[in-house]
Amino acid sequence: MAFAVVLIILIVASVIFHFVSPWWFTPLASNWGPIDDILIITLVITAVVFVALGLFMVYCIIRYRHTGGHRAHYEPENKKLEWWLSGVTSVGIIAMLAPGLAVYSDFVHPPANATQIEVVGQQWRWSFRYPGGDGQLGTADALNITDDNPFGLNPEDPHSQDDILVQGSELHLPIDQPVKFVMRSKDVLHNFYVPQFRAKLDLVPGLVSSFWVTPTKAGEFEILCAELCGIGHYNMRAKVIVESPGQFQSWLSKQSTFSRSLTRDSTVGLIEQGQQLAESRGCLACHSVDGSPSLAPTWKDLYGKQEQLADGTQITVDDNYLKESILAPNAKMVAGYPPVMVAYQFSEQQLQAMIAYTKSLSTRPGDDGQPATREEP
């Protein structure tokens, strides 16, 4: 009997929990309300089934418990009842499946007026590309990717020239305008996920995947990665800002284009080169530049710092230590961080650029005893 009582409590509590639970859908900010609707239909049907089956079980346990007085009924089967139950179940299944597939059909057919925006994922950051004035994204290939061409765009393709490249972690979208995200990955699987948008899809290296969404609420939302992509998976974050078309345009016009990146002054300063490398090689996925804690030591005020190593010794962060940390990161690990950094192949010139950039983030004195100053680019 206790068992029956506990079951009743569990069933009732489960239903009550649903209504009092503080954990529910994030507020919808896109056109995919129908997904929520299908989810609710499914929830209602399954909840009814759960309660019905649960209470039936409780009824049987109470009514037919062993009391010494009665005997079980002998009824091997009842084909009619079983077919009837199968029929009812089928109806329930169809009630969930049919509307679900109808909404899915919308999902796989983007509207003709959707603008294309490219999402590029890499370990462990996001970058984005807008088509620019000609309305078309230029072709790209992973084989074209270099430090100077992190998107791997095809420089011969005229459509690439005006593509707007965004390597910072901010994606802007105009409100109420359908967007088709065309997505690719440079390395492993990722997944572009904004909970408030509901729609999401994997980024697959070697192919282009896509889904569409219309943002319907202005605001700032978080972009997360939703496919395990290594140890930095939980930290692969970005922001999407949905704003009025006017605000969007003004932001867009301030962004850099591909052609501008190609014609960048070849006498670019060492510091800016270092900054580019840090972005394109994914260093910033683990090393922050503003002092915030991350997977790896922050570069803010790193240069000249007395660093505690994993083997208990101390070291002053200087040019040589920085070089070694790039070429052979596990040689002198900083205490408290996992040994997961891979060895990078940088030329001497690139190493100098990295050192310069790191110095510029520090207010400590450098090798020459002079306080580091930020070079003007």
Next chain:
Amino acid sequence: MAYAEDAEVVELHEPQSFVTKYIWSQDHKVIAIQYSLTAIVVGLIALVLSALMRMQLGFPGAIEMDASSYYQYMTMHGMIMVIYLLTALFLGGFGNYLIPLMVGARDMVFPFVNMLSYWFYLLSVLVLLASFFVPGGPTGAGWTLYPPQAISQGTPGIEWGIILMLVSLVIFIVAATMGGLNYVTTVIQARTHGMTLLRMPLTVWGIFMATILALLAFPALFVSGVMMLFDKTLGTSFFMPVMVSMGQTLDHQGGSPVLFQHLFWFFGHPEVYIVALPAFGIVSDIISTHARKNIFGYKMMVWAIIAIGVLSFIVWAHHMYVSGMNPYFGFFFATTTLLIAIPTALKVYNWLLTLWRGNIHLTVPMLFALAFVLTFVVGGLTGLFLGNVIVDIPLSDTYFVVAHFHMVMGVAPILVVFGAIYHWYPKITGRMLNDTLGKWHFWITFLGTYLIYFPMHYLGFLGMPRRYFAYDNYAFIPDSAQSLNAFITVTALIVGIAQLLFLVNLAWSAVRGQKADSNPWRATSLEWQTPQTPPVHGNWGKRMPVVYRWPYDYSMPDVEEDFVPQTISNRELGISDNGDLHSHQQATTASGSDQT
């Protein structure tokens, strides 16, 4: 009990030494216990790994852990639980012990290969555990081992861990094939006189079908594992596309990560039914025995098992709705996935209809069986959310998925494992498990796991992603979610520790438990009719048993005892009719509802 008088009187070749009796044993019962104990030990390791994970999620920073270790624990926990515990226990443990006894065979048909199967399994476990001790540690790629990340920079264990994992899986698959050949061929060939297919208990049907699934599905894991090994060690590009890994363009090109997913899930989905179908069969038998009532709709139950088995091969891509595969596949797989819900639902109805008008004894095995039904209903229903492609889009890779698969594969089948052990322990050892300890174990486990996984679904509704080491400063995740995580952790630790009750019970009762007679539950199926308890080598003595009926003649009208073992003929009962199903049904309808 009748024996075939024309059965060959066999000279049974008994193993003589301690080593041939208990170590290099070809006896299916010994092999079963070897499998089960190994599976339980390795399962406890995985339980500890889950406790470590929960500590990080519930109380971040309480123990020192980095993301790398977290992902390694997560991967090993998943792989051990699914393959090395559940599959090995249901097929190698329960399958080995129960099949020959339930079909009336002396042993499995290929005892030497059966023995090898265990030792290969043990070897696969050792190879897997060795990955904790190699440079770089075990793989942290997630139990699904998706390329490219499984063998690329940025994932733990790519030096040696992933290689050992894949090699271990290959060895396990060899072991599973050797065992599976035995289980299938024994059911086909070695049933005793009168044991037709439709007189086998549903436990046998469940394990039989699960074994067929295993034999057909494991090759897919084998192929994908070998191909990934090639990609890792030989530089091939089965799954590896052009990649710029940590700034380096790699040598691979043209491979397809999605191809791996197709191969993996072609195995992976039947795998969950390899775990579920034996559980279904066992639950049917436990409920039937302890409710003193035939399983309702036996034939439909058999057909449902077969239908589920067949359908399980055409639903795999519901694990890939957001994988970037051809979107039109979504329509097909959502349909087949929701279709498979129908025979599954039928089984649930039939379990409940078995209870209806039954004579229910709430013994410990029965408690576990009923708890299975409830938790399986929850877990199965949440599967409908995920199977319906459009609903899966927001829910995939969130805690909704984690809650779903733990409920339906972790909680429900494990409850059956416990119930089954409490049920068959007296046959295996000749002693009963302690009832009080059993009830405590039951209540803590059932309520605890329900409290852990039911609320977790709502974290999924919220959108909280899975496989995250930490959740710092996400605006959309309220602080209360962290409180729930802490609650879940505490509950999980309690449930984990409570399993000690079970282990202590197992060990203590083996030597000091109340002595049981050969059929303490008064069950009808053949394994309870062995001449000795525990059964000796050869199971049946000099002569093979003869079976006259199905295994569900409980509470037959016109019969004084409320159960009739399969080996009792109608003549012995004093029933003069031809004793077929329909005359019994007519008799009961004529005499009205249950007799008091």
Next chain:
Amino acid sequence: MNSYSVDAGQPMRSEDYTGPGNGSDQPPRHNPNTTAIVGLRVFLVVVSSLFFLLLIALLTRSQYSDWEALSHPWQPLAQPWQLWLNTGLLAVASFTLQRARTLCKRASADHHFEAIKNQLIYSGVATGLFLASQLGLWQQLWSTGYSVAGNPANSFFYLMTGLHGLHLLGGLVAWARLWWRLQTKQPARLRPSVELCAIYWHYLLFVWLLILALFISPPETFAQIAAFCGFTPVQ
């Protein structure tokens, strides 16, 4: 325990059977020879599953733009005389095992002891030569630049022929055991084992012919089969 008398001596009658399955399908008597063959056939279903999946993977991968079929003109398998030789060797092995099997079946099996032993030797030698020749082919391919990682077509070739060879090697273990027992026992008693070997070898010959057909067929055939299965070319 129960109150029924133990009815040890009563003959069975069909009306004694109750419950579903009313005595209509008697379970087969456990004949160890049939059982072994059933077991082997179940195993062959597993192996078929393995090669079928490899085939599907092959077909999907073959439609990617970087696939260079080995049967392309100027490619090594455009003139595959070694493959035909190996096929011949495997066919000899199968044929001689079949001879041995037929001889064993005869009532006068024991008189053909020498002949059976000889057929067995031929099959073992032919198989051994097949495996050696396959290795030779691998070596030749590798040294002319067709390494396993060079091209996905290469990868599949090595993988599939490798797995096929491994299965054959496993068969040779059984063959060796049979050979060993033949030294002391009469062939009539070893007929089941000869049967099993024959079935297994025929099966592996069949798998080999499939692999052969695939790898020497022109890329257009690949494309046709792939399209038939719904796999379209991928850039």
